Amino acid sequence: MTSAQILFYTFSFFLVASSLIMIFAKNAAKAVLFLVLAFFSVAGLWILLEAEFLAITLILVYVGAVMVLFLFVIKMLNIDKSTLRAKFAGYLPLGLIVAAIIVAEMTMVLGHEQFGLNIYPAPEKASADYSNITILALQLYTDYVYPFELAAVLLLIAIIAAIALVHRPEQNRKKQDISEQVSVRAKDRLRIVSIAKNNKEVNND
Amino acid sequence: MSNTAQNLFQFDTSTLVFALPEIFLLSSIVVILLIDVFLKKSFKNITYYLSQIAIFITALLSYSLIGNGEQIIFSGSFIHDDLAAIFKVAMMVASIVVLVYSRTYLNIHNLFKGEYFVLVLLAILGMMVMVSGYSLLTLYLGLEILSLSLYTLIAIARSRANAVEAGLKYFVLGAIASGLLLYGMSMIYGINGSLNISEIAQFASGASLQSSQQLILNFGLVFIVIGVAFKLGAVPFHNWVPDVYQGSPTSVTMFLSSVPKIAAVAMLIRLLIEGLGSLQDYWSDLFIALAILSIGVGSLVALMQSNIKRMLAYSTISHIGFILLGFATGTMTGYGSAVFYVFTYVLMSIAAFGVVILLNNKGFESELISDFKGLSKRSPWFALMMLIIMLSMAGIPPFIGFYSKFFILQQVVNSGFIELAIIAVIFAVISAYYYLQIIKSMYFDESDNTSPISSSMDTQLVLSINAVLILAVGLFPNYWMNIALSVF
Numbered sequence: 300m301t302s303a304q305i306l307f308y309t310f311s312f313f314l315v316a317s318s319l320i321m322i323f324a325k326n327a328a329k330a331v332l333f334l335v336l337a338f339f340s341v342a343g344l345w346i347l348l349e350a351e352f353l354a355i356t357l358i359l360v361y362v363g364a365v366m367v368l369f370l371f372v373i374k375m376l377n378i379d380k381s382t383l384r385a386k387f388a389g390y391l392p393l394g395l396i397v398a399a400i401i402v403a404e405m406t407m408v409l410g411h412e413q414f415g416l417n418i419y420p421a422p423e424k425a426s427a428d429y430s431n432i433t434i435l436a437l438q439l440y441t442d443y444v445y446p447f448e449l450a451a452v453l454l455l456i457a458i459i460a461a462i463a464l465v466h467r468p469e470q471n472r473k474k475q476d477i478s479e480q481v482s483v484r485a486k487d488r489l490r491i492v493s494i495a496k497n498n499k500e501v502n503n504d
Numbered sequence: 505m506s507n508t509a510q511n512l513f514q515f516d517t518s519t520l521v522f523a524l525p526e527i528f529l530l531s532s533i534v535v536i537l538l539i540d541v542f543l544k545k546s547f548k549n550i551t552y553y554l555s556q557i558a559i560f561i562t563a564l565l566s567y568s569l570i571g572n573g574e575q576i577i578f579s580g581s582f583i584h585d586d587l588a589a590i591f592k593v594a595m596m597v598a599s600i601v602v603l604v605y606s607r608t609y610l611n612i613h614n615l616f617k618g619e620y621f622v623l624v625l626l627a628i629l630g631m632m633v634m635v636s637g638y639s640l641l642t643l644y645l646g647l648e649i650l651s652l653s654l655y656t657l658i659a660i661a662r663s664r665a666n667a668v669e670a671g672l673k674y675f676v677l678g679a680i681a682s683g684l685l686l687y688g689m690s691m692i693y694g695i696n697g698s699l700n701i702s703e704i705a706q707f708a709s710g711a712s713l714q715s716s717q718q719l720i721l722n723f724g725l726v727f728i729v730i731g732v733a734f735k736l737g738a739v740p741f742h743n744w745v746p747d748v749y750q751g752s753p754t755s756v757t758m759f760l761s762s763v764p765k766i767a768a769v770a771m772l773i774r775l776l777i778e779g780l781g782s783l784q785d786y787w788s789d790l791f792i793a794l795a796i797l798s799i800g801v802g803s804l805v806a807l808m809q810s811n812i813k814r815m816l817a818y819s820t821i822s823h824i825g826f827i828l829l830g831f832a833t834g835t836m837t838g839y840g841s842a843v844f845y846v847f848t849y850v851l852m853s854i855a856a857f858g859v860v861i862l863l864n865n866k867g868f869e870s871e872l873i874s875d876f877k878g879l880s881k882r883s884p885w886f887a888l889m890m891l892i893i894m895l896s897m898a899g900i901p902p903f904i905g906f907y908s909k910f911f912i913l914q915q916v917v918n919s920g921f922i923e924l925a926i927i928a929v930i931f932a933v934i935s936a937y938y939y940l941q942i943i944k945s946m947y948f949d950e951s952d953n954t955s956p957i958s959s960s961m962d963t964q965l966v967l968s969i970n971a972v973l974i975l976a977v978g979l980f981p982n983y984w985m986n987i988a989l990s991v992f
Contacts, residue, residue, distance in 0.1 A: 408723045413716045414694070445523075445578035449633060449645040452530065456626050456649060459537070460656035463619035 307347055314340035327373045335366050349424070352431045519577040522584035525565040525592060526632050532558035533625045540618030548616055555621040556603060559628065563596030576638060580700045583638035583774075587991035591635045591770050598763045598850050599628055604966045605858045606755035608959055612864065615661055615753060623660070624759065627653035631767035634774075639699040640689045643771055647685075647735070650767060651678050654760060658752045670751025677734070677744045685731025691724030692780075701779040709782035725783055728775055729790050735768045736824050739797035749817035750871070754864065757813055758857035761820055762850045769827065769846045776831075777839065784834045791832035792924065798825030799928055803935035812860055812873050815938060816853070819897060822935055823849045829928060830912045833919040840989035841911035847988065848908040848977070852897050855970045859890045862959050862967070876942055878951030886957060887946045889971035896974045898939040899932050904974050907981035 314337055321333040338361050345354035412418075439447050520527070536558065540551045566589050575584040603624065610616040630649030637643035655678065659671030693699055695717055696707035707713075708721055734741040749757050776787055802822025809815040827849070830842025863870035863879075880887040896903035909932060916925045977984055 404723075408719055413720050418716075442579040443581075443641075445581050446639075446641045446645055449642065449649065452626070452629065453645065453649055453652065456623070456652045456656070459619055459622060459626070460652060463617070463623070463656055463660055464662060 303347060307344065310340045310343040310347070313337075314344070327378060328370060331366060331370050331373060334369075335362050338362050338366070350431065352435055516577075519575065522569060522572070522575045522577055523582060523636075525562045525569070526629065526636070528565055529558060529562045529625065529629050529632065532561075533622060533629065536625070537618070537622050540622065543618070548618060551618045551621050552603070552607060552616075555625055556600060558625060559596050559600050559603075562628075562632075563593050563600075566592035566596065576702070580702065581639040581642045582636050583701075584636060585991075587770070587773065588636045590987065590991055591766055592632055594847055594850070595628065595631055595635070595763050595766050598766070598854060599624065599759070601854055601858075601966055601970060602755075602759050602762060604962055605758060605854070605861050608963060609753070609755045609861045609864055613661070613753065613869070615755070617660070620657065620660060623653045623657050627657070627759070628763070631764060634767045635770040637771070637774060638701045640693060640701075640704075640775075641699050643774060644682075644686065644689065646767075647771065648682065650764060651682070654756075654764070657756045657759070658748065660756075661753045664751075664753075666751040667753060670748045673751075674744055674748045681731050681734035681741070684727045684734075688724040688727025688729075688731060691720055691727065695720040695724070701774055704779045705781060708780055721780070721783060722786055725776075725780055725786060726790070728780075729787055729794075732768065732772050732775065733794050733828075735771070736765065736828070737821055738794040738824050738828060739801045739821060742798065742801065742821050745821060746814045746817040749820075750811055750813045754813065754857065754861050754869070754871075758854060758861065761816065761857065762853045765820075765824070765846055766850060769843065772831065773839070773843075788832045788834050791828045792921070795825045795828035795832055796924065796927060798822060798828065799931045800825075803931040806935060806938050809938070810873055811871050812875070812942075813871055815873065816856060816860075819935065819938075820849075820853065822931065823853075823897075826909060826912050826928065829916055829924065833915045833921070835915060835919060836992050837989065838912075838915040838919065839992055840985065841908070841915050843991060844985050844988035845908040845912055847984070848904045848974075851970065851974060851977070852893055852905060855889070855893045855967065855974060856897065858963070858967045858970065859886055859893065862886060862957055862963070873942060873945060876945045877949040878954070879946040879957075882951075882954060883957040886967070889967060890946060891943055892971050892974055894939040894942050896978070898936040900936070902975070902978045904978040904981065907978060907985075911981075911985060 317333045317336040317340065321330045321337060324330040324333060338357055342354040342357045345351075345357065532554075536551060536554050539554065540548075543550055569584060570586055570589040570593075572584065576582070577584070603621070607616075610620065627650050630646045630651075630653060633646030633649060634643060635646075637646050655671050655675045658674060659668050661667040692704060696704055698704060698707070713721075730741065734744075737745040749761065752760060777784075780787065799822045802818045802820070802825060806815050806818035806822070809818060823845070827842045827845050830838050830845055832838075860870060862883075863875050876890070879890065892903060896905035899905045899909040901907075909928075913925045913928060916922075916928070
């Protein structure tokens, strides 16, 4: 067994194990942490495939940003686990049957015979001065410029959607109205009351 | 090394003219979005008119590109052909009509916001990308642009619990369907090594295809068919349709039920006919099952609905069944009649929702079939329009709905599926019951509500033209059928 193979099986083992733990974890925060481990394992696999840039981006973006936000949201929400699991047992048998059929079909179709090394030989190793990022950048802005722009539109929609769905109109908001504050006059706020003399004794008490 | 790499890639800007409609629409979306920020609430009409103008100019640009033959640009990820141009023009016209009908409704239900129109424009952009998509990647991105805009449009009425529920339900189920579609695409990509539709077609029809490769192709094909069937709302992937139709604001339901169906049919043509056309034997069988189930469930379950939006949802499902039946024949004329059917369906669906939306008043959301009671007294003209629409949907001559069903069934019989045609006709007769029921309640039932229908002039005018077109197109069906055939 070469060192690459050992690494491959280690990462794959951690990937499968952490994915399973993530799905079956009762605690949502625990599930997120195991998802982080799954991402790390995938990043390791990608490095073995010489896709260094993607692997680093996966860790920076997904582990560094997305999952932290996820954890934050889960801690903020008060999720009632009993309602989540209320109908779980009822759906479980049917779900298991469907899952078993799909897994059986997939193992029949996706195997060594279809995707083995004899059909798809391993690609040659890239030379030492090969730059992943250069090729990626050139591809993104030439061959893939159209999908790239479309992905940008997708992000624009996400921004519009987020604002349209959660932005509250200015009904119950307390804020300063500067023009009103500037144009205020003394008589609007200060009431001068002339006090009669005979009240003086009362006030002094 | 970077010098040699740069020479490998070439980018020709002169071909961008074929993407001009998309480029124009995206630019105007950004401009409208910025203008809308600075508009006071009482000037929101400007956003509406700007959106309409943007769609109109996009339609003109698409129309001007008809007849340029097949042009593949952006390194094979974008195709311009007559199919794309004609579909785009049809989508633009339908969207303009939908927005005209929606205006009053949006005003009285406090939904007249800039975001609404921007999201509609973005959904249209996504559909244009789908129609012109020539690689798995662009088709998928177009679908996601469309879907994300639709999820938001549904939930934009966030004060209504059922709208938010519908939006969330559509979002979750749509995400699963997208996942299935992507999985199928990954199989196709994995086996042939290209995202490009033309290269996939070349690979799939290759003589040197091994049986193991054929197996993977079929495996991917099943998932792609499921993804497409979900987006069209065919049985058994239809469960989201009634709930989403009912929960959404009626203006969104009208949009959702019409224009995206054109785009979904275009995606079907690109993926299954142009890409995997050599697997037609396999997907035809799947389509026959989907079609018969859709026509059956759509016709039978609609009988029990008291909510007009749910009823029209099941009616959509049965219409989708007919469209899939046209594609299942596997002949060019069969495809042509399916395209003809989807255009006529959109024409009828928009008109039907247009009448439903007319019945809306301030603080009153018309949803029930019983709201149609006594419509002939309240507004004889619109009762007549609804009569035309319902008769056409039921497939009664001389209306357009008859010819679209007729062309499909003719092709089905010609391809030797006589028993399928008989089943389809039986269910079409059953479905006539619930269309006629609406006519009955409009003309023969009495209602306590005798207030006349009031609506803006533009809605009345466009709705009248729309309903009259259902009759007028029905008088010259062959002319329109030839246009539908010319796209293949």
